[in-house]
Amino acid sequence: MTNSLQKKLYENGYLIVKKVLNFNRDLKPILNDMEFVIDCLIQKYAKKREIKKVLNLEFKKKYSYISKLNIYDLDQYFNTRLPRDHVKRDSDYFATQSLWNLITNKKILDVVEKILGKEIMSNPVQNTRIKQPEKKLPKGSIHDGLSGRTPWHQDAAVLNTRGQKLTDMVTVWIPFTKTTKKNGCMITVKKINKMGLLNHISGYRGQVELKNSELLDDMKHIYLEANIGDVILLHKHSIHYSLPNRSNDFRISADLRYNVAGQPSGREPLPNFYVRSKNKKNLKIKNFKQWLSLWEKAKEKRVGKYAFKYPLPTFKTNKKDLSKLI
Numbered sequence: 593m594t595n596s597l598q599k600k601l602y603e604n605g606y607l608i609v610k611k612v613l614n615f616n617r618d619l620k621p622i623l624n625d626m627e628f629v630i631d632c633l634i635q636k637y638a639k640k641r642e643i644k645k646v647l648n649l650e651f652k653k654k655y656s657y658i659s660k661l662n663i664y665d666l667d668q669y670f671n672t673r674l675p676r677d678h679v680k681r682d683s684d685y686f687a688t689q690s691l692w693n694l695i696t697n698k699k700i701l702d703v704v705e706k707i708l709g710k711e712i713m714s715n716p717v718q719n720t721r722i723k724q725p726e727k728k729l730p731k732g733s734i735h736d737g738l739s740g741r742t743p744w745h746q747d748a749a750v751l752n753t754r755g756q757k758l759t760d761m762v763t764v765w766i767p768f769t770k771t772t773k774k775n776g777c778m779i780t781v782k783k784i785n786k787m788g789l790l791n792h793i794s795g796y797r798g799q800v801e802l803k804n805s806e807l808l809d810d811m812k813h814i815y816l817e818a819n820i821g822d823v824i825l826l827h828k829h830s831i832h833y834s835l836p837n838r839s840n841d842f843r844i845s846a847d848l849r850y851n852v853a854g855q856p857s858g859r860e861p862l863p864n865f866y867v868r869s870k871n872k873k874n875l876k877i878k879n880f881k882q883w884l885s886l887w888e889k890a891k892e893k894r895v896g897k898y899a900f901k902y903p904l905p906t907f908k909t910n911k912k913d914l915s916k917l918i
């Protein structure tokens with residue numbers, strides 16, 4: 593059964609759904625929790641004599657301060673998943689009550705239901721991103737997708753091989769700040785999802801990057817600009833990237849994902865659990881503590897190893913190269 597949202601998403605590869613969320617109720621609590629993490633990092637890493645003064649600064653100034661302290665893997669403290677490589681027993685990640693509330697938010701799930709149907713699981717491919725103005729970033733972070741630009745890619749390409757083949761997944765991209773061309777919105781090409789999964793290469797620091805992506809530079813781009821409260825949906829084969837933040841302000845977002853229940857998550861053994869089902873018995877993870885314990889159990893299993901791997905989709909022939917399809 594198709595409905596108009598699903599039809600538009602499958603047809604164009606993207607969809608901006610306006611005014612879904614309320615800033616104070618749904619989004620601000622996450623910014624508050626990010627600020628709590630910033631404060632903890634200040635307490636831990638700032639020079640003793642500066643702590644009091646820095647704690648009194650506003651969010652962005654505090655974040656800028658800690659970003660200059662050379663804290664190892666700083667982005668990871670604000671990212672809502674385990675680090676990809678080298679999981680340690682004390683690896684940190686951003687799993688808060690506010691984020692649990694967002695993942696299970698009724699208004700988001702009502703939108704997702706229109707795309708995936710009534711049996712929905714939260715998919716562990718998820719990120720929260722704090723992007724400072726690019727001019728303030730250390731050179732090494734400019735092409736790091738959590739703090740800087742992301743390369744052209746399809747989201748299905750960050751799943752394992754079973755997930756690439758079998759998983760119906762939708763991306764729900766959520767801005768916490770108005771997102772524009774200037775501060776680094778995502779860009780896509782209309783209907784390009786229709787090509788299916790394409791060949792990718794390993795890009796900067798192993799980030800998954802579409803092969804021959806330079807061919808997209810001259811195509812007509814859609815700028816996925818959004819206001820606070822809007823959500824952007826991406827089809828798993830939508831090809832997209834994000835621009836540099838050339839503004840003087842921060843750009844903060846979360847990208848959550850959901851898949852049709854019963855399919856592989858594509859990132860086993862990370863948490864993949866029902867968030868909506870007609871059969872209430874399926875809804876086993878009911879609160880923040882249970883959700884956190886799923887992540888902790890996954891961490892326990894992966895200590896000393898990688899949390900997830902995505903074998904690049906590289907088909908045997910070059911039929912799935914973008915260059916052969918446009």
Ligand SMILES: O=C(O)CCC(=O)C(=O)O
Nearest residue numbers: 721742747833834845847
């Ligand atoms: O938020 C961004 O900068 C990039 C997000 C993205 O590429 C994704 O969610 O797949």
